Amino acid sequence: MSTPNGFPQHSRVCLTRSMEGGAVQDLQAKKAGKAAKKEVGGEGAPPKIGTPISETLKLLPEELKANMKIKSITPRPPRKPRLERAASLDEKSWRKWRRFRTSQESLTDPNETSSSNGSLQEASPSPPTRGRASPCSPCCQQDSLHSSPDALEASPVGKSRGGASDLGKRASEISSAFGGLLRGKGFAGGKPRLSQIMPARPLPPMELNVASHSLRTANRIDSDCLDYRHYSQHKFGRVSSSLSDSKLQGNGTLYDNCSTDSMKSTFSVLTPIRAKDVRSRSYLEGSLLASGALMGAEELSRYFPDRNIGIFVATWNMQGQKELPVNLDDFLLPTDPDFAQDMYVIGVQEGCPDRREWEIRLQETLGPHYVLLHSAAHGVLYMSVFIRRDLIWFCSEVEYATVTTRIVSQIKTKGALGICFTFFGTSFLFITSHFTSGDSKVNERKLDYNKTIQALTLPKNVPDTNPYRSSSSDVTTRFDEVFWFGDFNFRLNKDRETVDSILNQNPDTDVSKLLVYDQLTSEMSRGSIFKGFQEADIHFRPSYKFDIGKDSYDTTSKQRTPSYTDRVVFRSRYKDDIQAVKYSSCPVIKTSDHRPVFALFRVKLRPGRDNIPLAAGQFDRDLYLIGIRRRTTRELQKRLEQKDQRSSSICSIS
Numbered sequence: 001m002s003t004p005n006g007f008p009q010h011s012r013v014c015l016t017r018s019m020e021g022g023a024v025q026d027l028q029a030k031k032a033g034k035a036a037k038k039e040v041g042g043e044g045a046p047p048k049i050g051t052p053i054s055e056t057l058k059l060l061p062e063e064l065k066a067n068m069k070i071k072s073i074t075p076r077p078p079r080k081p082r083l084e085r086a087a088s089l090d091e092k093s094w095r096k097w098r099r100f101r102t103s104q105e106s107l108t109d110p111n112e113t114s115s116s117n118g119s120l121q122e123a124s125p126s127p128p129t130r131g132r133a134s135p136c137s138p139c140c141q142q143d144s145l146h147s148s149p150d151a152l153e154a155s156p157v158g159k160s161r162g163g164a165s166d167l168g169k170r171a172s173e174i175s176s177a178f179g180g181l182l183r184g185k186g187f188a189g190g191k192p193r194l195s196q197i198m199p200a201r202p203l204p205p206m207e208l209n210v211a212s213h214s215l216r217t218a219n220r221i222d223s224d225c226l227d228y229r230h231y232s233q234h235k236f237g238r239v240s241s242s243l244s245d246s247k248l249q250g251n252g253t254l255y256d257n258c259s260t261d262s263m264k265s266t267f268s269v270l271t272p273i274r275a276k277d278v279r280s281r282s283y284l285e286g287s288l289l290a291s292g293a294l295m296g297a298e299e300l301s302r303y304f305p306d307r308n309i310g311i312f313v314a315t316w317n318m319q320g321q322k323e324l325p326v327n328l329d330d331f332l333l334p335t336d337p338d339f340a341q342d343m344y345v346i347g348v349q350e351g352c353p354d355r356r357e358w359e360i361r362l363q364e365t366l367g368p369h370y371v372l373l374h375s376a377a378h379g380v381l382y383m384s385v386f387i388r389r390d391l392i393w394f395c396s397e398v399e400y401a402t403v404t405t406r407i408v409s410q411i412k413t414k415g416a417l418g419i420c421f422t423f424f425g426t427s428f429l430f431i432t433s434h435f436t437s438g439d440s441k442v443n444e445r446k447l448d449y450n451k452t453i454q455a456l457t458l459p460k461n462v463p464d465t466n467p468y469r470s471s472s473s474d475v476t477t478r479f480d481e482v483f484w485f486g487d488f489n490f491r492l493n494k495d496r497e498t499v500d501s502i503l504n505q506n507p508d509t510d511v512s513k514l515l516v517y518d519q520l521t522s523e524m525s526r527g528s529i530f531k532g533f534q535e536a537d538i539h540f541r542p543s544y545k546f547d548i549g550k551d552s553y554d555t556t557s558k559q560r561t562p563s564y565t566d567r568v569v570f571r572s573r574y575k576d577d578i579q580a581v582k583y584s585s586c587p588v589i590k591t592s593d594h595r596p597v598f599a600l601f602r603v604k605l606r607p608g609r610d611n612i613p614l615a616a617g618q619f620d621r622d623l624y625l626i627g628i629r630r631r632t633t634r635e636l637q638k639r640l641e642q643k644d645q646r647s648s649s650i651c652s653i654s
Helices: 030-043 053-057 089-102 151-152 162-183 230-237 243-251 257-263 275-280 296-302 355-366 389-394 442-454 496-505 520-525 622-646
Strands: 310-317 343-349 369-379 380-390 399-404 415-423 426-434 481-487 566-572 576-584 595-602
Touching: 151 389, 230 275, 296 310, 296 389, 310 481, 310 566, 343 355, 343 426, 343 481, 355 369, 355 380, 355 595, 369 389, 369 415, 369 622, 380 389, 380 415, 380 426, 399 442, 426 442, 442 520, 481 595, 566 576, 566 595
Parallel strands: 310 343, 426 481
Antiparallel strands: 310 595, 343 380, 369 380, 399 415, 415 426, 481 566, 576 595
């Protein structure tokens, strides 16, 4: 079948798209050779239409422009319009390849050319190959033909006129050679270089200080380790990372500075350790000033730069109720202050029958950041100590002891329970007690106190941090920091009517008139009980006695006088080591006739020695898993309920 200009359609030859420089006019096949020779011999060059050669050269690196020999041939326009054809496969692949290359921030190393697949690194000269020309669209047609020097020197185009078959073969050779050039395979005069693509705008700066304000203790970033790369390069001469720029360059991987930085750990909480320090260091030498000691000053300053720990201490008489509050957030996690504490110690009197369920609820409320360091019980007296899970390594073994203040020792409703341990170099003692009840039994309560300080046999194995200031007759003198909390049962020495009138006249925070009648305040001022102890200022209403489930005080026939029976007191070996941050009650929990009372403290810590028996990171793992599982289930149920509420709708028919 012939075209309008008389040439058979199947004999047309077109340069491939990879030449980016033009096309040769359709040639006749062998059956119409004579006509083709006359056409080419008479006119000197095949007709073509395209853009100037300067636009084509923009696609080539500067180094190749100097090595190219351009043979310009003046074409003549065809007699009739040419038919357009679809883009060739080479053209499509070239477009995709070009778009991929231009989308990268940096294509090559300034010192050595590389590509994403390494093909340009091993570029070598290859002879022109004979191949079948691919059809191309008009956008492939150029005003001039250009190819590699070798190809053009071997080609007679522009010098002499040959046969149509020779011209077709040579055109195919030129096409193949130029296509190989753009793929990085065609020339031997050096490796091609592609211009570097710079970002359209500067990258945003990276903040060096990654210490979150919401984390006060754990994961604290040392001041000299904010930029770990800068610190390592200046101090050790290397970057502590498994990936480096040199490795990325060597294997021909496409990379840039941003992607390389993102793969490396630029910031680290852990302080680098010199190999020579590991060789010479003895971690169990027991020296207070030992470098790198687990309980030493270096670790203490790393976790607590201000050397203060936050402690939550709470007491609650549950009245033996089986029903637990639906939500303990307001009790354990008050909104003021903003931060959670590092340690939670909760003492319970007349606890619920299921002690394990109570501990699970505590774990569920505190969440995965806390673990149960230790729990103990004495009858219906419970105590649970939770600590942040990343601080358990700095605790000694936990010891506990109990005292019964009842005449019949088998009845364990009244008495005391003590738990002690050493954290870094500071020893702690927590005691929860339930003293004798009754408005007039002040002396009995003082006897309970004296028996407790004499009978509690603590510490047992953990050494005393300061034995020179200890007394064998008072357990509270054998520890640096002591917190005593519980239902002390001290009452207000005033009748019910007077107390009610004072409560109705004054706001909740002004209870100074009530404290004038407080038995415990009076006895402490005389020094007859809790010697050396202090109590924070009280700004909450009496925690006893309420009607269950209501905010009203006792409305039964007994009409008990509201009193501050639930208290938290503290003492320290060193002045100003303990600072009370908050002292309050939780009025939203109404399942008992007592309201929970809690206090927040800031306690000063001191470095310690590594020669004490350590807890070795032990905690109640089973409780932890159950609590977290419940917490997750509760959250999923809450989301499902919210989703159901959003999806539900009411349709009305008018």
